[in-house]
Amino acid sequence: MADTNKPLLIKRYASRRLYNTETSDYVTLEDIAIFIREGREVQIVDLKSGDDLTRQYLLQIIAEHESRGESVLPVDVLTDLVRSYTTQAVSVVPQFLQASFEMLREGQSKAMENMGKANPMAAMPGFDAMRAQQEAFFKAMTGGIIPGAPTSGSEGAKEEDDLVEIKSQLAALQDKLSKMDK
Template structure:
């Protein structure tokens, strides 16, 4: 299996041939039936993300006009602000104009939304952990603890009386 490392600076390094490569190279490896795994600088498997980028780059961006690229970028910005509807609308617009094949638009939309949701979920978990580390607890947990306290208080009052 060919292992490719993606560095923070977005460069791709093929550990088999010990040199930097491009998305086109990865697309060619896959076309030739080679098994490829791509990992990021933290060791996470990002193979599917890179395959998608390689497919899109090979099939789409060569034919995109500057304003279409800008529109797509605006779509990405909107999705990171939480507006997936506008992002999907932009993808559909690109499909309707014949700029983006429908299967690529679907893959791109699903991949971006999935990664955004994972990012959002991780961010929520991190915020909750940060809040917990300060001694605060979520309302549900507070309510549960309060009920337990009230029950214990009643038991103690009943035993002392």
């Protein structure tokens, strides 16, 4: 029986074929996607060089699903991701995305319990905090403009305070990163 607590090791041969080391057979990208959907962590390494290729193959799986019309990522999000590679925000984007997805995963079971309610996502633990964090992040990324967001009254002042807080946290992170490079 395979140990599902450690990542499933997939080796890529020079022929670009992917080899499942647990079952001793070749697998496709779709097989890997199925392993991941079933909750299995996967690590893909180049047999010859030992390089970790996991990120490259996960992106390829996402691209294939998106190209087949199984769109999960809105064009605006994809555009913002591309934009983040060319800005200073690249240092905070991975942490922001990871934190957002962790909050989403943690709240999934609660959302399922509340499915019968009018807005199950609003009942998800941390949803308001995640929404506020995302709004402040996008406001910072877009120079303060969030389409459809309220801009006046106490809510606007709170968002401005949140933005100031995020900017100070970003400055602190950038300072720490610059010290690590030295």
